[in-house]
Amino acid sequence: MLELNNIYKTFNPGTVNEKRALNGISLKLNEGDFVTVIGSNGAGKSTVLNAIAGVWPVDSGSIIIDGQDVTGLPEYKRAKFLGRVFQDPMTGTAATMEIQENLALAKRRGARRTLRVGITKKEQEEYREQLRTLDLGLEDRMTAKVGLLSGGQRQALTLLMATLQKPKLLLLDEHTAALDPKTAEKVLKTTDAIIRENHLTAFMVTHNMKDAIAHGNRLIMMNEGKIIFDVAGEEKKKLTMKDLLDKFAELSGSSIQSDKALLA
Amino acid sequence: MNIQSLLNALPGACAQGLIWGIMAIGVYITYKILDMADLSVDGTMATGGAVCVIMMTHGYSVWVALLCAVLAGILAGLVTGVFHTLMGIPVILAGILTQLGLYSINLRILGIGTSAGTASNLTISVDRYNLLMSLRHVREIALNNPIAVGVIFVAALIGVMYWFFGTELGCSLRATGANQNMSRAQGINTSLNKVLGLMISNGIVALSSALLCQYQGFADVNMGRGAIVIGLAAVIIGDVIFGKLFTNFALKLLAVAFGAIIYYLVIQVVLWLGLNSSDLKLLSALIVAVFLAAPYWKERYLSRTKKEAKADA
Known part of the structure; x- marks a missing residue:
């Protein structure tokens, strides 16, 4: 469904702020995969997601969605393949x-606006x-301006918008990070339900290790613009917090305890 | 100060307000809907009139002249749009560039057929040409009264805009102005929409210009100077006075037209009170500055909840 081949991206090349954000990322997602992506701040999680969405062009490598090479397509043209929910x-x-x-x-995503x-x-x-399926009472407020809704309601609505036209791939960019824990859990539950009912392929970036373990059928850990750990199926189901912490220390050469964000 | 002279001037102010109301609806589209300040309208507000008058003095009917004026405005909007989207120039600067370029073009248009090749103004007499409106009829009770014609144009324009912004394309334009990230994520070509919005806006402004030159009986290369400020004034006055009452989109556009009329009525009163007409632009600039500052001030100094929240923290 999704294929990333050797993607490189450097921000601000040739300046003091030069940052190699993606360092040869390759990844293949099968149809129906629900991947959770973790990693410390600056590991490149959201950058991968933005590369797929086409927010900016990548330096090299290719991106293939459902057999079609989209590497050269602008963001708005890729939108027909993608559903997106933002942080x-x-x-x-x-x-x-x-x-x-x-x-x-x-x-009307992907259709001509007539x-x-x-x-x-x-x-x-x-x-x-x-x-009505969101269970937030929004069905009685259809003509209300979205600006009046709470953060959680807006994320749930965005989720519905992202899947109204079934996407080839659903991109979730830490979409519960800005919500309070209770709302975050509710939105995650909705996310699970929508992905399951529509048999979607999804790519969920998260800061929360517990969520990464509890959701999806595959887990990816990133560090310094690379995928350092990729686990799926039964092995992923058995994963514990301790496994992940040990794995991170082993593979990245640093202790995860120093990164509070990942423990959030 | 005689009240009679003020009353005599009011119908003219109404007619002018209606014509500028059309212009202000054009400004509303860029400023409010697309969230861009487009300064090219200062040029377009002369181009439309120049094209209209030159076409009519060369024997074309008023409707053909009007259509060509609108097309000229659309073209000007396209140029600003290309400057902004394809060439990456900030929209304010893109508008200023178009406006400046149009000044030369307007001189050329008005000079068509003259030996010098340029002219800064051109008259068109209602005696010799079949004009849609003229200030001569402003106090007559007849269908060719410019107020009646103005009302028809404003109503038709609001109708068309109401329809357009309810279509799929129109909705995508509103989305572009509301949230570009979201728009692109939903497959909307935001650059194209911005260009389209600029074209529509400038087309409407050119229409207003073409009507204005008929009303006043001449086109002048300077007739658009400061137009953006008048347009903004109308938009803001309409919003301040009718914002709470008029929530429907058509009514919001109507509020803009009312805003323009109120603006001209106020100007008329100020003139009657003895202000020199050459000081008007300063007055307009100050009024618009204060109204633009109002929401900022309200947020900064009057928002009690914010202050209390800060005290709690």
Whole structure:
């Protein structure tokens, strides 16, 4: 479903701020894979995700989604393959537009925007049904501006928007990091349900080791722009926090205890 | 100060306000919907009139002239859009470049057919040409009263805009202005949309310009100077006075048109009070500066909850 071949990316090349963010990343995701990605700050987790989404072009390497080489495609053209949820709840939705308008925009991802009416009556019913599944009462507030919603509600809405048009790959960029623990758990539960029901292939970056272990069928650990550990299936199911901490110390040559973020 | 002279001036202020209301709706599209300050309108506000007058004096009908004026405005918007998106120039600077370039172009347009090849103004008399509106009829009760014509144009424009911004494409334009990251993630070509928005906006401004030159009976290369400020003033006045009341999109556009009318009524009163007309631009600039500062001040100095939160921390 997704293939990354030897991806390199350096930010601010030739300056004092030069940073090699991706250092020869190769990765293959199969259809239906739900991968969780962990690593310390600056390991390149979100950078991989942005490389896939096409936020900027990579320096070298190729990105293939569902058999199609998208390396040269701009962000908005890759969008038809991708569903995305961002870390900042403000990023994924248009605050000044209505809930139903946001959904209608997402429904047309990958389609030409024509002069037909932006949201039909039939669609509205469909959205009402789908909002009901989120169990947040949003189905009764369809014409409310998204700016009035809480962070958790916005993330849940973004999640629905990302999957309204079934994506080849769902990209989750620490999408619960900005939420309080209780809301984060609820959004994660919704995430699991949506991925399961739609049989999605997903790529979830997280700061939280427990979440990384508890969710998905595969786990990747990154360090300094490289994948240092990749585990799937039964082996992943048996993984414990201690295993991961030991693994990190062994593979990165430094102790994970020094990185508070990863223990969060 | 005689009240009669003020009353006599009010119909003219209304008509001018309506015409500038059309212009302000154009500004609304870039400034409010797309969140960009487009300064090319200062040039377009003269280009539309120049094209309209030169076409009519060369024998074309008023409708053809109007259409060409709008197309000229759309082209100007395209240039600003290309400067901004393809050449990476900040939008304010891109608009200033277009505006400056248009000054020369406007002189050339007005000079078509003259021996010098450039002219700074051109008159068009309502006696000789079949104009849509003229200030001569502003106090007549008739269909060719510029206020009536202005109302028809404003209503039609609001109708078209209401329809357009409800379409898939129109919604994607609104999304582009609201959140570019989200828009791109939903497959919207934000660069293209910005160019499109600039084209629509400048087309509308050129329409307003074409009507204004008919109303006043001449086109002048300087008629657009400071147009952006008048447009912003109308948008802000409309928002301040009607913002709470008018939440529907069509009504918001109507508020902009009302804002322009109020602006011209106020100007008329200020003139009547004895202000020199050459000081008007200073006054406009100050008024707009204060209104633009208002939301910032409100946030900074009046937000009690914020201060209390800080005290608690």
